[in-house]
Amino acid sequence: xxxxxxxxxxxxxxxxxxxxxxxxxxxxxxxxxxxxxxxxxxxxxxxxxxxxxxxxxxxxxxxxxxxxxxxxxxxxxxxxxxxxxxxxxxxxxxxxxxxxxxxxxxxxxxxxxxxxxxxxxxxxxxxxxxxxxxxxxxxxxxxxxxxxxxxxxxxxxxxxxxxxxxxxxxxxxxxxxxxxxxxxxxxxxxxxxxx
Amino acid sequence: xxxxxxxxxxxxxxxxxxxxxxxxxxxxxxxxxxxxxxxxxxxxxxxxxxxxxxxxxxxxxxxxxxxxxxxxxxxxxxxxxxxxxxxxxxxxxxxxxxxxxxxxxxxxxxxxxxxxxxxxxxxxxxxxxxxxxxxxxxxxxxxxxxxxxxxxxxxxxxxxxxxxxxxxxxxxxxxxxxxxxxxxxxxxxxxxxxxxxxx
Numbered sequence: 103x104x105x106x107x108x109x110x111x112x113x114x115x116x117x118x119x120x121x122x123x124x125x126x127x128x129x130x131x132x133x134x135x136x137x138x139x140x141x142x143x144x145x146x147x148x149x150x151x152x153x154x155x156x157x158x159x160x161x162x163x164x165x166x167x168x169x170x171x172x173x174x175x176x177x178x179x180x181x182x183x184x185x186x187x188x189x190x191x192x193x194x195x196x197x198x199x200x201x202x203x204x205x206x207x208x209x210x211x212x213x214x215x216x217x218x219x220x221x222x223x224x225x226x227x228x229x230x231x232x233x234x235x236x237x238x239x240x241x242x243x244x245x246x247x248x249x250x251x252x253x254x255x256x257x258x259x260x261x262x263x264x265x266x267x268x269x270x271x272x273x274x275x276x277x278x279x280x281x282x283x284x285x286x287x288x289x290x291x292x293x294x295x296x297x
Numbered sequence: 298x299x300x301x302x303x304x305x306x307x308x309x310x311x312x313x314x315x316x317x318x319x320x321x322x323x324x325x326x327x328x329x330x331x332x333x334x335x336x337x338x339x340x341x342x343x344x345x346x347x348x349x350x351x352x353x354x355x356x357x358x359x360x361x362x363x364x365x366x367x368x369x370x371x372x373x374x375x376x377x378x379x380x381x382x383x384x385x386x387x388x389x390x391x392x393x394x395x396x397x398x399x400x401x402x403x404x405x406x407x408x409x410x411x412x413x414x415x416x417x418x419x420x421x422x423x424x425x426x427x428x429x430x431x432x433x434x435x436x437x438x439x440x441x442x443x444x445x446x447x448x449x450x451x452x453x454x455x456x457x458x459x460x461x462x463x464x465x466x467x468x469x470x471x472x473x474x475x476x477x478x479x480x481x482x483x484x485x486x487x488x489x490x491x492x493x494x495x496x
Binding site: 135138 | 355358359360362363366367370371373374377378381382384385386388389392
């Protein structure tokens with residue numbers, strides 16, 4: 103009996119010490135790991151839509167709560183500010199729209215001073231190869247450059263400027279709805295985003 | 298000098314992948330380039346040195362009936378620490394090594410050294426043993442990685458070194474290349490040690 107007690111106590115102490123030190127290391131490295139993961143996944147898209155900044159948009163990123171999903175978990179909007187000499191002149195934010203196969207992630211760049219889009223980049227999608235997946239090509243995304251943001255961005259068939267991808271109307275609609283929700287958040291939260 | 302002896306044996310007498318023939322899973326899987334081999338080797342060295350020291354320090358407290366469980370908990374903790382630190386500061390390397398970092402836990406070298414050495418000897422000897430074996434493992438992996446990278450990509454640590462018309466054998470950086478390369482190195486090392494014995 104005494105021997106069993108000794109086994110239990112020694113092993114428990116070892117596990118407790120191990121658990122405690124792991125918690126400590128986790129706490130110390132968490133911020134840096136989050137930074138690395140965001141940088142690895144998002145930096146290429148951020149670089150595509152923002153230029154001429156002298157800060158680190160990944161490090162200065164902001165997460166704003168923008169409501170809850172259907173399970174009641176808070177949802178966040180990731181915003182990457184581009185600054186020059188400490189002044190924010192452009193923003194990139196990632197929003198999602200519903201495409202033909204699930205959500206499409208779109209990085210939307212907005213020029214704060216001129217009120218125009220600086221461009222968009224598709225960060226994630228699962229559209230049909232050869233049809234909807236053409237949304238990632240510059241021939242499609244470049245159309246969004248320099249479009250004014252006062253009104254919603256529309257397709258040509260709806261009186262706008264964007265040439266829809268042929269055979270992929272739903273994909274195009276998904277990208278447009280992501281861009282437009284980014285514009286909506288931008289207009290609502292402008293003061294918070296730029297400060 | 299006991300310290301020196303325990304340290305240097307890891308470079309030849311107990312060279313892990315070739316003499317002990319332990320730890321072959323990472324040896325075969327991640328040595329597609331010199332950098333991967335070096336990274337993996339250093340991660341294993343860190344875990345081995347730390348686990349050896351801690352196990353040696355508390356060897357008299359651990360009851361022999363639960364020693365293996367205790368060794369695994371200690372090794373696993375250091376593996377997780379390595380994984381977290383690597384993700385935080387060497388993110389691209391950690392994505393390359395991927396699942397093989399957590400798998401260090403089941404690397405036989407670590408449990409083997411804990412059981413065969415650290416649980417019986419003092420801290421300084423165990424430290425020397427861990428460092429020696431770990432560095433021996435690192436060198437083996439780096440050498441294997443260099444050979445495969447030079448032949449498979451014509452580069453070393455990512456720098457091109459071969460002449461321009463060199464056509465890389467992409468076979469060498471695929472899994473069969475690992476077996477062939479390991480086998481040839483093993484044969485070479487066995488040949489050298491047989492010659493030594495004959496003398």
